[in-house]
Amino acid sequence: MSYLIAALVAAVLWSPEAFGKTVTGLFKSEVAREQNGQFITKFMYQGDHGLLVCRLDNSPLAVEKESRLLLYQDMDEGLDNLSCSERLARAQLTISLSQEEHNQTIPRQSSPTAWQALYADRYTCQDGMEIPSHADLSFTVLLFNTDSAGNPLEHFSAEEAGLHSFYFLLLLAYFVASCIYIQPLHQALRKGGPMHTVLKVLSTALALQGGSALCNYIHLARYSRDGVGFPLMGSLAEFWDMVSQVSMLYMLLSLCMGWTLSRGRKTQSRPLQWDSSPASRAVAVGGVVTQGVLLLWEQYSDSETEHHSYHAQRSLAGILLIALRVILALLLASVLYQIISTERSTLKRDFYLTFAKGCFLWFLCHPVLVLISVVFNEYQKEKVVTIGVILCQAISMVILYQLFLSRSLYWEVSSLSSVSLPLTMSRANQRGRY
Template sequence: MFWLLLALRILAGVSECQGKTVRGIFSSERAKEEKGQHLTSFWFYGEPTLIQYKLNATVTSDGRLYLYREDDWRDAADKLTCFDKISAARLSFELVSAEANFTFSSVSPDLWHVVYAELSTCQTGSFVGQPNTIQYQLRLFNPDREGNPFDHFSTGEGGLLLFYQFVVLVYFILTCIYGPQLWQTISKEGPMYLVLKLLTLATSLQFSASLFNMLHYQRYSKDGEGSPFFLNLSEMLEVLSALVMLYMLLNVAMGWTLAGSKATKLSNLKNNPIVTIVVLGLGAVQAVLALWEQFQSSEHQTYHAHRSAVGLSLVVLRLVLALVFGGAIYQTMSKERSSLRRDFYLSFFKSCLLWFLSYPVIVVIAYLFPGHLRNKIVTSGVVICESLAVVLLYKLFLSRSLYWEVSALSALSLPLRMDRSFNKKNYS
């Protein structure tokens, strides 16, 4: 069921409107029922900002586009009549031809809502002539660096393409430098190789998610639509990466690979039903909540806790996972007599705490900033913190460290050490 939901979410994204080239149908009936048909929303900032529309036919009635700022839109939602609602709009534009441009200015970063309504229908409650059912295309632009309205990115998305390009570049460089030595370490099947395999799998999924996000925003910068398939695929990979990390962290927290050579076999994990139930149960809840939140919204983002109650529940879930992890670490450490192993678990706990708490903490911090910055702060902050946590775990597992000292097969030698300066040193 879980995999079916993920597949449906990816396929559903292929046909959905995305970003700020928006397509749909002007419907007189919907405009009447909803007291204005909501088309899209966009963070405008600067002068001039531009809305460009294209219709497959001319509007036969007095249909208009109405623009509301976020505060105005919330106030308008409480209006009892359609006329009062459209009267609350800051701007309105007539749809007098099949194609036209509208320019205006937004002196501060504001979320604007674009609504279609017909004045005569609002006033009389009945249609004047034939109801409109017209296909439309809207393109929304902010001014670029030269002051021309050619930038598809809203103020809340500007800079994300550059960020993901940087992340992918860093992943590529680190893979070229440390990839061969890491593969050699895993191939020798030392005491930590299964942990490294799971950590590397989670990292690879995270890298793939960043790559698909970059490809989406690269296309988005050109056409304002991007690739819904890539964006939804990246979210699926994020969920899978989190499940693999959770599975590995909880098992290590409960003593896997530190209890003897028999414990290093992956098949023995089947004898630990607690971890399996926790990971599958909480992981499935996390995936369902993420998919539910995305189905509810037309704005698809990897990190979206600031947008809805369902998104905030993902933050609560991450805190629950942190408590489960902390409890597992505490129980394991309370049974440990070896001071070396207790020191290892303490170092391990600090690195993992960064991974578990980065999302909730950054979401809380983001609420201290204006709305147009929250998505960028959450997205970049979580990716950076989780990547840093992974680097710390690699350093702990790959160096001649506490983990190496307490592992069952520590007589073997490691081919790679990652010290504080991340210089490579070979051991004979």
């Protein structure tokens, strides 16, 4: 696990940065020729008075190169089949870069629409013309939607609008819940007990989810002011979320595999421990490593993805990640069905059923929400998946907390855990306490 976490840290913190809504860089004639127009950024405008501001450090050089910024509305793959000159001619708006600063108002959008900005100059479509060894043009591009007062001051693209407020409300809910439940939970952890390790993993995963929400809020709070934010905070948010995901997966798989492998055994000399079953540990580690690799692959699969922990999956890595979660849910369903169908104790059957609800909600919320998001507009899909998965997984954690802490189930079931429940921490000389 430590090696996997170290790999996640390195991959997330040193991954290529996404395109921000304040974009700085260099206009390069060579790149513009290779790509039939150098891609600069993409932004989804909505409503009236959308604005694009382009600032140059060397406007005389831009005039000499006949530099221009081309804006395309809903640019599709059909442009790839056009010649260079035809492709540039299809631009809805053309900004001739002849001054240090250009302000371009975007036409009114009846519905949120994606616009892409490309750079071109006199050398872009002239393959036979040698490109002089001029210095590249330094630029800064700012993109704005209108705020609540109708002024073009909002850096958020239409698909991101509202996420800042969501993370604020989520942090507020975490704070209120921690104030109410932190003391009872601390007391339960201090007492120990058969499910002590489970509660520790749940608490750690929940704390990591809270840390991810805090990092996202800090990043978006700064982003709302300058369009750049704290990219490191966005990367940390994704990292904490990935660690939380693999921790929960390891715990849930260990629990289910431990239950399965322990059935039919005679009473053990001591309760099943976290690492007492090599087979269950191998299954859990295999699932964790597979998910970790797919999460890392997903980070690199789409260079335009913003710092969100969940995405309406379009990449191969994202599709495989969803397939893995569905497969794991089916595996757990099979395991729990075998246990529940042969279990005679009503109390333990209720315990397993409640546990199954928490597991299925955790694993299936992402695939189901991605499927549901198909019926929403393009700018709504990302928010539906992101907000829905965070809320569903938080509810799943609450269900598992209630299950393992409730007096009606936890204490009575844990008293039988020496033969049926894994991940227990009691020892033979402590068994008389429970």
